[in-house]
Amino acid sequence: MxxxxxxxxxxxxxxxxxxxxxxxxxxxxxxxxxxxARDDYSSGVLLDANENAHGHSISPPEGVSPSKKPQLNGDSHIDIDMDLDPILSLDxxxxxxxxxxxxxxxxxxxxxxxxxxxxxxxxxxxxxxxxxxxxxxxxxxxxxxxxxxxxxxxxxxxxxxxxxxxxxxxxxxxxxxxxxxxxxxxxxxxxxxxxxxxxxxxxxxxxxxxxxxxxxxxxxxxxxxxxxxxxxxxxxxxxxxxxxxxxxxxxxxxxxxxxxxxxxxxxxxxxxxxxxxxxxxxxxxxxxxxxxxxxxxxxxxxxxxxxxxxxxxSPASLRTMKANIERIKVSRAALLSDLHDLGYLGLGRAIGVQDANFILIPVLSRGSSVADSSRAQRVYKALAEEDGVVVRYRGSEAGCPGCLRITVGTEEDNKIALEKLKKTLERL
Structure with missing residues (x-):
């Protein structure tokens, strides 16, 4: 067929x-x-798709200039003004x-x-x-x-x-x-x-x-x-x-x-x-x-x-993208080295070859070389709930006992994460 x-x-x-x-x-x-409707025609007096011919109804909140619209963060608080004119000017x-x-x-x-x-x-x-x-x-x-x-x-x-x-x-x-x-x-x-x-x-x-x-x-x-x-x-x-x-x-x-x-x-x-x-x-x-x-x-x-x-x-954006990738690769190598330095606290060596923008690393039982999923979960939860550092627990995945997946962040992100991880491993 x-x-x-x-x-x-x-x-x-x-x-x-x-x-x-x-x-x-x-x-x-x-x-x-x-x-x-747009498979056949996309220009002219378009009366074929039951669209609202008067345009969109998005208006700025009271007290905000027409060129500015508040951006909401995850808690729905207005904290940043963001110019949305390029988007609002679209059809x-x-x-x-x-x-x-x-x-x-x-x-x-x-x-x-x-x-x-x-x-x-x-x-x-x-x-x-x-x-x-x-x-x-x-x-x-x-x-x-x-x-x-x-x-x-x-x-x-x-x-x-x-x-x-x-x-x-x-x-x-x-x-x-x-x-x-x-x-x-x-x-x-x-x-x-x-x-x-x-x-x-x-x-x-x-x-x-x-x-x-x-x-x-x-x-x-x-x-x-x-x-x-x-x-x-x-x-x-x-x-x-x-x-x-x-x-x-x-x-x-x-x-x-x-x-x-x-x-x-x-x-x-x-x-x-x-x-x-x-x-x-x-x-x-x-x-x-x-x-x-x-x-x-x-x-x-x-x-x-x-x-x-x-x-x-666009060419300019592709250049920015490639520059960011190189920055992440440099940070990845530095983060990997810094994580290895925490081995004395029961952090194992990273698993796999590093071809992504994250590192998979096992948490070990205290005083041993055995991956410890229970301890890894405690570390994961303590980092998130007490220190505001959110990584991903992957210890239940095949071949990944005790593992945490840590995304390569900015230099400041990585510094904070390492400091908090060190303190958490010291006490758990």
Whole structure:
């Protein structure tokens, strides 16, 4: 069955064992996408979408000049004036562009892909994850495969959509004994292949690289090994939310041109520092992108989000983004060294290779080298509730007993966190 909206192509599919029409659920292949008002016309006297022709109704509070609008903090107290004119001057009373070709073109150029037809935009990566599960995996009959410890939304989306989960835990290599990182996490390729051989109902394989919470890349060689494995007829999804914090050339986006059975997810939340605007990205060959586009909500990316994304993808903003990444890498190295210096208080060496903007580190039992999840929880809660320093407890994840995940902050953030962590470890 052809994919609706996709022009016929005579280009052979690679790898030869993959056929996307055998992966997408038949009801999705047959889906005629909703035709929204802006699909056909976006200019002129627009009387087609039942919009409010008088414009938006956002006015500044009394006593605030029209060019200023208060920004609320988490406690809903007005503490900062913020100029919202650029946002309020947008056509907020009109439905947004359903496709955003300019943003897609800039992303394709940035990631080395030939056209915007290789790019899909979602409401964060979470929408992409949910769409992939919905379009590929039949509820009650088929499965996804995940590699714990990994991002928690994969099993959540699976459960919401009533699909099964196969787990192949990452392998943690032994401590190198040289004072460096405590081993590294790696994909057990042979175990993944055995799982595929044992269960033909696996339709999606989610690989988080750099991993969350592992902070470690999965090698392109390992990813290729799964993509090339003939018995697997599904799609490999590589989640690269943290890819910009790793070394250049590490991204699986370089494989998209050669593999129709690959989808690479990225986001503006991390390296771009735009978590609040909720813009996720899928990079894949046009057939899968077209199916995602056919299935998404008609206007999933808002006009303010699109406006800010375009600004973020400008040359000047990209320079700022790259400069911030370098600052984070320097801070990451310094924080890692400072955390190692707390080893005498029962803090272990960081786990994994540091390819993200956080560090995964175990809390040990006092006077031993054994990871202690109970103590780690006490440290985590004391830091948050008594010292106002919030890290993430990950001790219940596979391969991460006693672990805390600490995001690399500003120099001042890191200094405060280290001081509070030292005092907390001394007393707990």
């Amino acid at each position: 052809p994919i609706i909206g996709l022009a016929p192509s005579s280009t052979p599919t690679r790898p030869a064992h993959f056929n996307i029409e055998h992966v997408i659920r038949p009801n999705i292949l047959a889906l005629h996408p909703y035709r929204c 907020l009373h009109r439905y947004p562009d359903p496709s955003h070709p300019k943003i897609k073109s800039l992303i394709a150029e940035m990631r080395g892909l030939p056209s915007p037809e290789h790019v899909f935009l979602g409401v964060g990566s979470d929408e992409v994850i949910d769409l992939l599960v919905r379009i590929c995996v039949a509820p009650g009959r088929e499965k996804i495969l995940i590699t714990p410890p990994t991002y928690g939304m994969y099993p959540v989306c699976a459960q919401v959509n009533d699909v099964g989960i196969t787990r192949v835990n990452l392998e943690l290599s032994a401590d190198d004994g040289e004072g460096g990182d405590k081993g590294r996490f790696s994909l057990r390729v042979d175990e993944v292949k055995r799982a595929i051989d044992a269960d033909s109902s696996i339709k999606l394989i989610f690989l988080c690289s750099p991993g969350n919470p592992t902070g470690t890349l999965i090698s392109l060689e390992s990813i290729r090994a799964i993509l090339d494995y003939v018995p697997f007829k599904g799609i490999v999804v590589v989640d690269e939310a943290y890819i910009d914090f790793s070394e250049p050339g590490s991204s699986a986006a370089t494989l998209v041109i050669d593999y129709a059975n690959l989808c690479v997810m990225q986001t503006l939340s991390k390296s771009f520092g735009l978590a609040a605007i909720r813009l996720g990205i899928a990079l894949a060959q046009p057939p899968l992108i077209q199916v995602l586009s056919n299935t998404k909500a008609p206007y999933n990316i808002s006009t303010p989000t699109a406006h800010l994304a375009l600004r973020a993808l």
